Amino acid sequence: MIYFTKMQGLGNDFIVIDNIEGNVCLSTEEIRQLSDRRFGIGFDQLLIVESSNTKGVDFRYVIFNADGSEVNQCGNGARCFALYLQKKDFTNKNSITVETNSGNLVLTINQDKSVRVEMGKPNFVPSEIPFIIKSQTIEYSLEGQKMGVLSIRNPHAVINLQNIDGEDIKAIATKLQNSDYFPESVNVGFMQILDRNAINLRVIERGVGETLACGSGACAAVIHGIQLGLLEDKVKVNLKGGDALVEYYGDAVYLSGPGEFVYEGMVNLRSGAS
Numbered sequence: 001m002i003y004f005t006k007m008q009g010l011g012n013d014f015i016v017i018d019n020i021e022g023n024v025c026l027s028t029e030e031i032r033q034l035s036d037r038r039f040g041i042g043f044d045q046l047l048i049v050e051s052s053n054t055k056g057v058d059f060r061y062v063i064f065n066a067d068g069s070e071v072n073q074c075g076n077g078a079r080c081f082a083l084y085l086q087k088k089d090f091t092n093k094n095s096i097t098v099e100t101n102s103g104n105l106v107l108t109i110n111q112d113k114s115v116r117v118e119m120g121k122p123n124f125v126p127s128e129i130p131f132i133i134k135s136q137t138i139e140y141s142l143e144g145q146k147m148g149v150l151s152i153r154n155p156h157a158v159i160n161l162q163n164i165d166g167e168d169i170k171a172i173a174t175k176l177q178n179s180d181y182f183p184e185s186v187n188v189g190f191m192q193i194l195d196r197n198a199i200n201l202r203v204i205e206r207g208v209g210e211t212l213a214c215g216s217g218a219c220a221a222v223i224h225g226i227q228l229g230l231l232e233d234k235v236k237v238n239l240k241g242g243d244a245l246v247e248y249y250g251d252a253v254y255l256s257g258p259g260e261f262v263y264e265g266m267v268n269l270r271s272g273a274s
Contacts, residue, residue, distance in 0.1 A: 002269070005084060006041065006262040009076035011212025011241020013262070016047045016084045019062075024048065028068030030269055035066035041267065044211050047077050049085065052099055058091060061098040061105065065207035072102035073153035075215020076244075079115035080259040082107035087261070102153040116256040119216065122223050123151040131155065132181050138227050143175050148224030152253065155186040155206075156220035160228070164190040164202050173204035187214065191221040198236045199225065212241030219253045222246040 002024060004015040015034065017024055026034075026046075034040045043066060050060035061081055063074045081098065085091050086109060096107045106118040126133045129151045139146050148158045157176055161167060173188035185206035192200040201221050203214035218237040225231035226248055237244045244257040 001266050003264070003266045004041070005088075005264050006043070007080040007084065007259060008241075008262055009079050009213065009215070009259045010239055010244060010257055012045075012076040012214065013043050014045050014047050014074075014077050014080055015041055015043045016049065016080065018088070019048050019050050020090075022050070026064075026269075031064050031068040032066070033269070034267065035068075041265070044205070044208050045071075045074050045077050047074070047081050047084075049081070049090070054099055056097060057099045057104060058093065058096050059085060059098045061100050063100070065205070067207040069207045070101070071154055071207070072100050073119070073216045075117055075119055075152075075219065075255045076213050076257070076259075078105055078107055078117045078215070079255075079257060082109055082115045082117075083113065083259045083261070100153065110256075114256060114258050116254055117215070119152055119219050119253045119255050121252050122220070124149075129155045130183055131186075132183065138224075142181060143172070143179065145172060145176075148220075148227060149186075150220055150223060152216040152219050152223075154216060155182060155184060156189060156217060157182075157186050158189045158191055158221050158224040160191050160193065160225070160230075162192065164192045164200055169202060170204060170210065177204070177206055187217050187220075189214070189217045189221045191225065193225060193230055194238075196230070196232045197234065198238065199231070200238045202240065213239040213244065215244065215255045215257070218244050218246050219248070219255055223248050223253060 046064040048062040052060040094109045108116045189203045203217035222235045247254040
């Protein structure tokens with residue numbers, strides 16, 4: 001029997017599992033079963049709390065997509081993760097350092113219970129994203145689309161459109177995700193710039209599909225807009241699930257927004273959710 005907490009950040013939903021004692025070990029197939037919205041619990045990502053022996057780190061933050069693949073980053077999940085740690089009395093800190101497979105994140109819980117996440121420094125080097133291309137530039141032309149490509153500890157392609165509801169974005173995203181350009185697939189964001197401080201955004205996440213919000217995708221979109229000279233360093237990002245604030249000052253990118261508890265439950269993997 002596994003106990004879990006269901007949470008959501010701007011409609012991007014998660015289950016959080018305490019594995020401090022190291023007793024939980026889920027297979028890819030078990031994660032897929034749990035993520036099924038009809039026969040399981042249903043979620044975009046599974047977040048697991050683990051202990052850390054690294055100096056200066058409070059906890060380990062482990063993330064799996066709904067298809068069972070492990071990923072390195074989830075900004076909306078990080079906000080929920082911080083609130084979970086505090087509510088469950090794992091810590092009384094308002095500034096929590098967690099480690100992921102790609103480095104550390106600093107999660108700051110504000111007085112209003114919103115959370116600001118230091119998402120790290122973006123990476124534009126194609127071989128490190130990974131992105132198969134001959135030379136690095138700000139904007140690439142791929143599959144008939146112009147886009148920025150960067151990593152916020154996971155790969156993102158950002159396409160700037162006049163109207164993000166007027167194109168078949170799922171077909172565009174699927175083509176890119178299955179292309180040879182991205183050996184580990186890619187999250188594809190579709191950005192509509194409203195003014196220099198506000199954008200609309202839709203994101204098709206690898207291993208998940210379109211989500212109501214994607215925190216690292218919001219950061220990638222704002223950074224690309226700044227690179228194009230179209231956005232300021234502090235931008236409101238309108239997502240289907242609500243609004244997030246992204247700040248980028250060249251050295252690191254910050255994501256701020258809410259996280260909410262939905263319910264708690266337990267699951268028996270042999271017989272399904274209960």
